[in-house]
């Protein structure tokens with residue numbers, strides 16, 4: 756049975772493995788840099804939820820929020836061999852239930868838009884992000 760935990764106390768080598776396995780990170784040579792940045796990002800998040808098959812980490816997601824109006828969900832990833840079993844949807848529901856009164860925003864790859872639409876999200880034409888900011892971010896530079 757799959758269990759869900761709210762904890763930031765994760766083995767970040769396992770977290771990074773799942774990022775790579777799911778294709779969310781590409782450059783193996785930057786593993787150490789990624790690990791440091793992602794660990795800091797998770798520890799600084801307001802909520803981190805993870806999915807477990809016994810003692811094996813199989814997925815996670817995290818929220819950043821002002822706890823008054825807005826929340827964003829980041830790094831929703833399920834280990835490939837556990838995908839399509841409802842785990843991603845459960846992780847999302849845990850996130851949405853954590854702050855039920857807030858406005859949630861997501862920046863998602865086009866290929867997962869349908870997944871988020873099933874959870875009630877709507878595509879918005881007017882979203883913006885800073886391209887230069889992305890270029891200097893440790894994950895992309």
Ligand SMILES: CC(C)(COP(=O)(O)OP(=O)(O)OC[C@H]1O[C@@H](n2cnc3c(N)ncnc32)[C@H](O)[C@@H]1OP(=O)(O)O)[C@@H](O)C(=O)NCCC(=O)NCCS
Pocket residue numbers: 777779830831832833834837838839840841842843844845862863864866867868869870873
């Ligand atoms: C996207 C992701 C988190 C989905 O998790 P998952 O556990 O495989 O999804 P679920 O099994 O909970 O799927 C829930 C529903 O969404 C559908 N779905 C899942 N992935 C989908 C996709 N890429 N496109 C369209 N529908 C999708 C499922 O068929 C299911 O539909 P149903 O409720 O009608 O049966 C997972 O595929 C993943 O980790 N992908 C790689 C990382 C990624 O892209 N993360 C998103 C960051 S932008």
